[in-house]
Amino acid sequence: MKKKLIAIVVSAAAVLPAVAMADITVYGRAHVSTDFLDDGADYSETNISSNSSRLGFKGDHQINPDLKAFFQIEQEINFTNGGDGNGFNTRDTFVGLSGKKFGAVQLGRFDSPFKVARGPANLFGDQVGDMRNLTRVGNARFDERYDNTVQYTTPSFGGFNAKLAYSVHEGESAQVDADGDSLKTDSMSMSLNYAGGPFEASLAYEQAEEDTGRGERDGIRAAAAYKLTDAFKMVGFYQTLDYTGTDATSDATRDLLTSDVYGVGGEFKVAANTAVKAMWMTRDADADSYDSDMWVVGVEHKLDKAVRIYANYAVVDNDDNVALTPWGQARTATPGGAAGEEATGFSVGLRYDF
Template identity: 80%
Template structure:
C-alpha cells in the first residue's frame, strides 16, 4: 500500500502542468550514522541508524497581495531499511494546510510539532543525533516533544523580533470518541501548547508552556520549557536549557508519577574554529521527584559542512544513571534503539559517525 501511494504521488506530479507545480517544492533529508552503543552492562554492539530522515512536499499559493495559502506533507523515511514509518499512513511527520496574512499572521490545521517541541530549538546542538537532549527531556508518559493530531495553530507576525505560537489539539485519532458512561471524556482529551519566541542580533530564545488532559494518549501532564542561545562572538555560541514537567495523571501509580515528574537543566556551547567546522559540547542533568532516579548526560562532537547541503560529524555521548533509571544517549529520533539494552544504574555510552544530506 505504501509503495502504491508513493508511486501515485510521484506519477501525479510528473503529469501535472508545469504552471501548477511552480510553487510546489519536493524536499527531504537523508541522515544516516554508524553507531557503537554500550549500555554499560551486557550490550555492546555496532548499529546503522536512520535519524529522522524524511521526504516532503510543500508549497504556497498567493491569493492576493495580502493573503496566501500554504501546505506541507511530510513522511519519515528510514534510509537504512528502505521503509517508511507509520504503517499505511504517508503523512507521519509535520503535515498541515493554512493561510497567512501580511499583517495578522498565520493559521494552520493538521498534525505538526507543538510550539513546546519547537521551543527547544535555540539550545538544540545535537538534534537527531547520539546525545539529543530529548534523551533526558522525553521520558515515559511525561514526554512533551510531540506532534498532536487534529491541531489548529495561530502564529503572530514578528514584532521587534518577537512572535507567539498558540496551538490547540481538540482530540486524538480520526474522530472524537463519545463515552456515554463518562460524559466528561470529550472535555478531557485535548491539549494546549504556547510559546513566546525572540530572535534578533546575537540572541535567540523561547519560553513555552504545554498542558495535556487526562484522556490524551499519555495522560494528564503540564510542562514549562525555556531555551536560549547567545553568540558571544561570530565563532562562539553559548546555549542554555531548562524544563520542568509535572505528571499527575490519576491512572498512573505514585511511583510512575514521581519517576516522570522532573526538572532538566542544560548548558552547552559551539565553537567554529574554521568556516565550515565546529566543535560542540553539552552537559544536561535530569532531577526526578523519585529517589535514586536522576541522570546526567555529557556530549561532545565535531561537525564539518562539506557544503550547504551535506555535513559529516562524529559525536560521543555518555548518560550516567542512578540505580532506578535506565536512560541512554541514543533512544530518541533514531532507528538504532536496541530493545535488549538495559542501562539501569549504568553509564551508557554512544559513539556515532554520521552523514546528513539535505535536499
C-alpha cells in the same frame, strides 16, 4: 501503502503543467549514522541508524497581495530497514492561510510550540546525544506532534512572535465514555519566541488533559542561545514537568516522571565550515535514585550547504533505578539501557538535505 502514495504523487507531478508546479517544492533529508553503543552492562554492539530521515512536499499559493495559502506533507523515511509507517503523513503535515498583517493559521498534525521551543539550544538534534534523551521520558514526555491541531502564529514584532496551538482530540474522532460524556483528550501548547542580533530564545508552556493517551501533565520550557563572537555560541536549557497521569496512576509513578531538566552547552567554529560542540544536561526526578546526567561532545564539518558529516561521543550516567541512554530518541537504532549503568555511544554520521 507508502510506495503507492509516492508513485501517485510522482505520476501526477509528471503530467501537470510546469506552471502548476511552480510553487510546489519536493524536499527531504537523508540522515544515516554508524554507531557503537554500549549500555554499560551486557550490550556492546555496532549499529547503523536512520535518524529522522524524511521526504516532503510543500508549497504556497498567493491568493491576493494580503493572503497566501500554504501546505506541507511530510513522511519519515527509513534508510536502514522497511520500517512500520502506514501513511504518508507521519511527520509535520498541515494546510493553512497566512498574511503579513494577521500572521498564520494552520490545521493538521505537526510539532507543538513546546517541542519547537527547544530549537535555540538544540546542538545535537536527531543525533546520539540529542537532548530529548533526557527531556522526553516515558508518559510525561511533551516533545510531540498532536493530532487534530489548529495553531495561530503571530506576525513578528521587533523580533518577537508567539504561537498558540490547540489539539481538539486524539485519533480520528472525539470519543465518549460509557455514559456518553465526552472524554478529555485535548491538549494546549504555546510559546513566546525571540530572534534578533546575537540572541535567540523561546519560552513555552504545554498542558494535556487527563484522558489523553499518556494522562494529564503540564510543563514549562525555556531555551536560549547567545553568540558571544562570530565563532562562539553559548546555549542554555531548562524544563520542568509535572506528571499527574490518570486516577489509576500511583504516587510512585508520578514522582519518577515529574522532573526538572537543565543544561548548558557551546559551539565553536574552528574553521569556516567546521565546528566543535559540547553540552551537559541533567534530569532531576522527584523520585529517589531516578536522576541521570548526560554529556556529549562532537565535531561537525559541512562539505557544502547541503551535506555535512559529524562524529559525536555521548554518555548518560544513571542513578540506580533508571536506565536512560544517549541514543534513545529520533533514531531507528534504539536498544534499551541498563539500570544504574553508564551508557555510552560513539557515532559517525552523514546528513544530506535536499
